[in-house]
Amino acid sequence: xxxxxxxxxxxxxxxxxxxxxxxxxxxxxxxxxxxxxxxxxxxxxxxxxxxxxxxxxxxxxxxxxxxxxxxxxxxxxxxxxxxxxxxxxxxxxxxxxxxxxxxxxxxxxxxxxxxxxxxxxxxxxxxxxxxxxxxxxxxxxxxxxxxxxxxxxxxxxxxxxxxxxxxxxxxxxxxxxxxxxxxxxxxxxxxxxxxxxxxxxxxxxxxxxxxxxxxxxxxxxxxxxxxxxxxxxxxxxxxxxxxxxxxxxxxxxxxxxxxxxxxxxxxxxxxxxxxxxxxxxxxxxxxxxxxxxxxxxxxxxxxxxxxxxxxxxxxxxxxxxxxxxxxxxxxxxxxxxx
Amino acid sequence: xxxxxxxxxxxxxxxxxxxxxxxxxxxxxxxxxxxxxxxxxxxxxxxxxxxxxxxxxxxxxxxxxxxxxxxxxxxxxxxxxxxxxxxxxxxxxxxxxxxxxxxxxxxxxxxxxxxxxxxxxxxxxxxxxxxxxxxxxxxxxxxxxxxxxxxxxxxxxxxxxxxxxxxxxxxxxxxxxxxxxxxxxxxxxxxxxxxxxxxxxxxxxxxxxxxxxxxxxxxxxxxxxxxxxxxxxxxxxxxxxxxxxxxxxxxxxxxxxxxxxxx
Numbered sequence: 001x002x003x004x005x006x007x008x009x010x011x012x013x014x015x016x017x018x019x020x021x022x023x024x025x026x027x028x029x030x031x032x033x034x035x036x037x038x039x040x041x042x043x044x045x046x047x048x049x050x051x052x053x054x055x056x057x058x059x060x061x062x063x064x065x066x067x068x069x070x071x072x073x074x075x076x077x078x079x080x081x082x083x084x085x086x087x088x089x090x091x092x093x094x095x096x097x098x099x100x101x102x103x104x105x106x107x108x109x110x111x112x113x114x115x116x117x118x119x120x121x122x123x124x125x126x127x128x129x130x131x132x133x134x135x136x137x138x139x140x141x142x143x144x145x146x147x148x149x150x151x152x153x154x155x156x157x158x159x160x161x162x163x164x165x166x167x168x169x170x171x172x173x174x175x176x177x178x179x180x181x182x183x184x185x186x187x188x189x190x191x192x193x194x195x196x197x198x199x200x201x202x203x204x205x206x207x208x209x210x211x212x213x214x215x216x217x218x219x220x221x222x223x224x225x226x227x228x229x230x231x232x233x234x235x236x237x238x239x240x241x242x243x244x245x246x247x248x249x250x251x252x253x254x255x256x257x258x259x260x261x262x263x264x265x266x267x268x269x270x271x272x273x274x275x276x277x278x279x280x281x282x283x284x285x286x287x288x289x290x291x292x293x294x295x296x297x298x299x300x301x302x303x304x305x306x307x308x309x310x311x312x313x314x315x316x317x318x319x320x321x322x323x324x325x326x327x328x329x330x331x332x333x334x335x336x337x338x
Numbered sequence: 339x340x341x342x343x344x345x346x347x348x349x350x351x352x353x354x355x356x357x358x359x360x361x362x363x364x365x366x367x368x369x370x371x372x373x374x375x376x377x378x379x380x381x382x383x384x385x386x387x388x389x390x391x392x393x394x395x396x397x398x399x400x401x402x403x404x405x406x407x408x409x410x411x412x413x414x415x416x417x418x419x420x421x422x423x424x425x426x427x428x429x430x431x432x433x434x435x436x437x438x439x440x441x442x443x444x445x446x447x448x449x450x451x452x453x454x455x456x457x458x459x460x461x462x463x464x465x466x467x468x469x470x471x472x473x474x475x476x477x478x479x480x481x482x483x484x485x486x487x488x489x490x491x492x493x494x495x496x497x498x499x500x501x502x503x504x505x506x507x508x509x510x511x512x513x514x515x516x517x518x519x520x521x522x523x524x525x526x527x528x529x530x531x532x533x534x535x536x537x538x539x540x541x542x543x544x545x546x547x548x549x550x551x552x553x554x555x556x557x558x559x560x561x562x563x564x565x566x567x568x569x570x571x572x573x574x575x576x577x578x579x580x581x582x583x584x585x586x587x588x589x590x591x592x593x594x595x596x597x598x599x600x601x
Contacts, residue, residue: 072425075599092427100425106418108347110354122343123426167422177425 017083018175018206019048019071024080026066040066042230043080048208048223053201055221055238056210057316062227064210065103068179071208072100084175096125099168103179105160109153113144113163116152117170124171138166158189165196176200178209182216194220214313226316241315248308251280251291256300264294277303340428341436348440349447352406362398362448369394369455373462383463388474391456395449395478399485400512402445407492408504410437415600424600431592438493438588445485453478476568483580484550488512490587491545497591497598515547545583549576 024044030036041063048054058064069075071082073090082089085097107116117135126134139145142162147155155163161181168176178197182190190213197220201207211217217224218238225235234241248269253261258273261280265271267290270281278300280291284307292302372390411434414420423433453474460471491511495504518541525537 069421069600072421074421074424075601076597092429094427095425096427098425100421102418102421102425105422107422108351108419110351111347115350119343119347120422120426123340123423123428125427 017047018050018052019046019054019082019084019208021046021067021071021082022080024067024070024082025078026063026070026075027078039230041070044227044232046225046232046235048206050206051201051204052223053197053207053221054209055217055224056208056227057214057217057224058210058227061229063230064227065179066230067227068100068102068177068208068210071177096171097173098175098177099171099173100177101161101164101168101179101181104183105164107152107160107163107167110151112149112151113139113155114148116163117167120167121170126171134170138170142166157184158186161185161189161193165193169200173205175206175208178207180210180212182211182213190216214316218313243307243309247284249282249284249288249305250308251282251288251305252303253278253280253291253295253300254303256295256298260298260300261291261294264291267291281308341432341439344423344428344433344436345439345443348410348437349443352441352444355406362451364394364398366452366455369452369459373459384460387459387463388456391452391459392474392477392481395452395456396481396484398452399445399449399481400488402448403441403485403488404492404505404508404512406441406444407489408496408501408508410441410493410496411595412496412501412504418600420600430596434493434497434592434595435588438489441489442486445489446482449478449482449485476573480550480568480573480576483577484547486584487545487547487550487580487587490584490591494587494591497594511545512547515545516551517548518544518546519548546579549579 021044024041025039026041028038028040030038044063044067056064056067066075070077071084071089073095084094087094108119111119114135117138118131121131121135122128136145139148142165144159144162144166147159152160152163161184165181168178181193181197185193194216197207197209209217209221221238223236224238224241226233254277256278258271258278261271261278264280268280268282270279272279282288282291288305295302369387369391372387372394375386375390411420414423414437420433424430456474457467457471461467488508491508492504495507499507521537521541521544525534525541528534528537
C-alpha cells in the first residue's frame with residue numbers, strides 16, 4: 001500500500017476555507033484574429049474547507065481541468081479571484097505548501113525516477129540535507145525503489161501515475177490537487193490510490209480532486225461540486241445531497257406475509273417476500289402510517305425504515321439533466337477530463 | 339538557486355540529446371577536414387586550420403543556439419512538463435532564466451571541446467605546444483558572446499511564436515545582423531530622407547552581429563588566424579553591446595512569458 005506522507009498530525013477539526021474562488025472565469029480567444037470567444041469557466045464561486053476531500057465532477061469540457069490550471073497558475077484568469085491557504089493565487093508563499101498531479105502526467109523522459117524527484121524536490125524547496133532521504137523514502141513508499149535508476153521513458157502508465165503522486169507530495173503539502181488521478185489505472189492501482197488519498201486526508205491534507213470515476217469519488221469525498229459547460233450546477237456536502245435526493249423509503253416488516261399486505265399495492269412501488277419478511281419500497285411522499293397499521297393488524301412488526309439513497313451517479317445525471325440509462329457521450333465509467 | 343537547478347537540468351537534457359552529439363560530430367569532421375586541407379596549403383596550414391576550426395565553432399554554436407534555443411520553452415509547453423514546474427514555488431522568469439543559462443552552459447562546453455580539438459590539431463601540425471596558440475581565445479570569446487545573443491533571440495521569439503517561425507526569425511536576424519553596418523552605409527549614401535531614416539532605424543534596432551567579427555579592423559577572427567589578439571577595447575565594446583542587447587531581449591521574453599497561458 002502506498003503511504004506517501006508522514007509526520008503530519010491528525011485531521012484538524014477547525015474548519016477554515018483553504019481554497020476559495022470568487023467569480024473565477026476563463027475565456028479563450030480563438031481564430032486567426034482572436035475574435036471568437038469561448039467560455040471555459042463562468043464565474044465559479046466555491047470554497048473548500050480544511051481537512052476536506054473535495055470531489056469535482058463534470059463531463060468533458062465542463063471546466064474542471066481549467067479550474068485546476070487556474071489555481072495552479074498554469075493559465076491566467078480572465079476575471080475573478082482565487083486564494084489558496086489565505087493567499088491570492090500567484091503569491092510565492094502558496095506553492096511551497098501545495099502539491100499538484102496533472103491529468104495524464106508527463107515528465108522529463110530522459111531523467112530517472114530518482115533524478116526527477118531530486119530535481120522537483122529542490123524546486124519545491126525541500127532542504128538539501130533532507131532531500132536524499134526524502135526521495136529514497138518516497139520511492140520506497142511508491143513501490144518504485146527498484147526502478148529508481150530507470151529512465152522515465154521506460155515507465156508504464158501506472159508507474160508514471162505513482163511517480164506523479166510522489167512528486168506531488170514531496171514537499172509535505174497542506175493541500176493536494178489531483179486532476180483525474182484514477183484515469184488509466186487498473187483496479188489495483190485505483191484501490192491503492194483511494195487508500196493513499198484517505199491516508200493523506202487522515203494526516204490532515206486537504207484534497208481537491210476531479211475524477212471521471214464516480215464510484216471512486218463517492219467513496220472518497222466529503223463535499224462535491226458539479227460543473228457543466230463551465231458553470232457550477234451544484235455543490236455541497238455529499239451526505240446531505242444524497243439524503244436530499246432520496247425519493248424512496250424502504251420498509252422491512254417481519255412476521256407478515258405478502259398476501260396479507262396486498263391491500264397496500266396501490267401505495268407501494270414494490271413489495272418482495274424475503275423469507276418471513278416483506279420488503280416494501282414506498283414513495284417518499286406516501287403516508288407510512290397505513291403501512292405500519294396494516295402490518296401491525298396482520299400481527300407483524302416493523303423491523304426497519306430508512307430512505308433509499310441514490311448513488312452519486314444518479315445525482316450527477318439528475319443535475320446535468322441527462323437520463324442515466326440513455327446512451328450518451330457521458331458515462332459513469334468513461335468520462336475523460338475536461 | 340532554483341535558477342541554477344533549472345539550468346543544470348537543461349544542461350543534462352542537452353547532453354542526453356542526440357542532436358547535440360551530431361552537431362559536435364559534424365564540427366570534429368570539419369576540423370579533421372581542415373587538417374587534410376592544411377596539408378595541401380604549404381606555409382598556411384595553421385591559418386587554414388584556425389580559420390576552418392573557428393568557422394566550425396561559430397556555425398555549430400549558432401545551429402545549437404537556434405534549434406535548441408527555440409525548443410527550450412516550447413518543448414516544455416508541448417509536453418506539459420512545465421505544469422510540474424510552474425505549480426512549484428518557481429516564478430516564470432526564474433524558469434526562463436534557468437533554461438537560458440542551461441543552454442549557455444551547453445554552448446560553453448561545446449565551444450570549449452571544439453577549441454581543444456583545434457589546439458590538438460595545431461599541436462599535431464606544429465609538433466609541440468606553443469603559448470601563442472592561446473591567442474585564438476579572444477576570438478573564441480567573441481564567438482561565444484555572439485552565441486549568447488543568438489540564444490537570447492531564439493528564446494525571445496519562442497516566447498510568443500511557433501518553433502518554425504522562431505527559427506526563421508532568429509536565423510534571418512543573424513544573417514541580417516552580420517550586414518548591419520551596411521544599413522549605416524546605405525543611410526549615408528541615400529538621398530531619400532525616408533530611406534535614410536529606415537536604414538538608420540534598422541541599424542540601431544537590429545542586433546549588430548558584425549560587432550563580433552568584421553567590425554574589428556583587422557578582425558578578431560582574422561587576427562586569430564595569424565595567432566594575434568585584438569585590442570581589449572574591441573572586446574569590451576562587443577561584450578558590453580552583446581550583454582545589453584541580451585538583457586533587453588530576456589526582459590521582453592520574460593514580460594511576454596509572464597502573461598502566457600500554457601494550454
